[in-house]
Amino acid sequence: MKRILLRFENMQQIVGGEELSVILLTDEARKRALSIVCDAEMTRQLLIRLKGNREVCKTMLPEALLQLLPSSYEMMIVGVYDGQYQVMLMDMKNGESVRVRISDAVLLSIISHIPLYIEERLWERQSVLFDEQATGIAIPINSMDTPRLKIALKNAVAEENYELASQLRDEINRRKS
Secondary structure (H helix, E strand, O other): OOEEEEEEEEEEEOOOOOOOEEEEEEEOOOOEEEEEEEOHHHHHHHHHHHHOOHHHHOOOHHHHHHOOOOOOEEEEEEEEEOOEEEEEEEEOOOOOEEEEOHHHHHHHHHHHOOOEEEEHHHHHHHOEEOOOOOOOOOOOHHHOOHHHHHHHHHHHHHOOOHHHHHHHHHHHHHHHO
16 A cells, blocks of 8 residues: 655635634645645644744643653544544554544644655545645545535535535535435
């Protein structure tokens, strides 16, 4: 199985998005990007690390717990299910693994430098070309949760974007069956 090492590129607030943000991950060459929606609490946690005082962060729970872990961990995005990326945190010494939220995996990677990978075929299907100057970010429909899909469907119909509305409807129906 071939895999792609991901790096944190940036995080942007979603305008009118109830304090939601989009995390942008790129490959090492910065040719393609993967966008991930994260909630208000994770946005806050990431901002503390990205803009905050490193000395204060050292005593926060995630950083304190990391000091207890051996350095033999990796994370792998293994799929998408019901609008959520599935990430496994793996102990490379004993082969044990546990599932974590994608936003938690990004936070863990930022504070610990635990590598975050994605399977190459999933990367090719989910990522888009990376443009540093882009003013918008594409989010794959299958990585949106159902409530956001319904809002996007309503907006697409209101804007008479029937092709997008059809794709959104199909994804919602696929999840129901």
